[in-house]
Amino acid sequence: MRVLVTGVTGFVGGHLVPSLLWADHDVSVLVRDREAYDEPEGLSVFEGNLLEPGSFDEALGGAEAAYYLVHSMRAGPDYAERDRRAATNFVAAADDAGVERVLYLGGLGEERDRLSEHLQSRREVEHILADADFALTSLRAAIIVGDGSASFEMVRQLAVRLPVMVTPQWVDTPCQPIAIDDVVTYLVEVLDVPELAGRTVEIGGPAVMSYKEVMARTAEIVTGRRPVIVPVPVLTPKLSAYWVTLVTDVPRSVAHPLILGLKNAVVVQDDSIRQYLPIELTPFETAVRRAVGDGAATPEPKSIAAGER
């Protein structure tokens, strides 16, 4: 199939492209700066910017399907407005080009729970993309564990750098981390499931855990010790966002919206995607080991390694 991938210089798009090529799709990518993109062999590269209508029409020409993996948090506080414009421009151009299917990866979380600004903006993009002639499949995920994921990098650096953490109550919020390999598998396979065109699906890893558990287990794998985590009611998410930017090198423009989103439970409520794609999910420990590569301090326990897959 002829597919266009946006956001390929980012975390998810960068991991997706090799798998699409491997699955024998005819892949085109849209980048804002061709010079800065280390392009794999076997694809067509188009330069354009979703905020500039007309600059990316050529990239959509002839595409049967497109992946929308763009967000602009890195560019600073007005990200919601930029993301709204980018999605609106994309819908107009994709409909003009006759694209039949679009796949979008957004965030989990219940709208009735008052989503954070970041999660709300991701949901707004989903609604904009859904209001188009093409059939949208929206996949919603929580924190993705993988090399280059800003949210996982934040967790990893906190867990590794702080043996003792005084944290706000958000550490008890439940989440369902998923390995980047599993996200990529879903994104590739969904293309071959026509029943999922026009639907929203939720994806998650094999275990629901609190952010506290996510940090403790990550620290254990990377450093060999579990940190002491003490939640206190007086530490607001806003204060903790400042504290996170002091401890980690995740840019403030990204860390702040992500931290403010940690108050929202991000757990799969509807796993109907598994009727169509019952893929084998990667255990959290394996996902972390793959993400940190040689950075893992503790060897994988034999009993877990044998039984986990």
Ligand SMILES: NC(=O)c1ccc[n+]([C@@H]2O[C@H](COP(=O)([O-])OP(=O)(O)OC[C@H]3O[C@@H](n4cnc5c(N)ncnc54)[C@H](OP(=O)(O)O)[C@@H]3O)[C@@H](O)[C@H]2O)c1
């Ligand atoms: N990472 C996670 O843990 C996670 C979890 C759940 C859902 N998701 C979702 O997955 C999707 C991708 O996230 P990510 O983590 O891969 O993001 P990312 O690493 O920040 O990548 C964002 C991409 O968007 C591109 N972009 C931004 N503005 C653009 C514009 N105006 N025109 C064209 N391209 C533009 C960037 O290109 P430049 O290089 O030119 O800036 C970059 O390639 C998002 O919808 C996100 O909500 C991610």
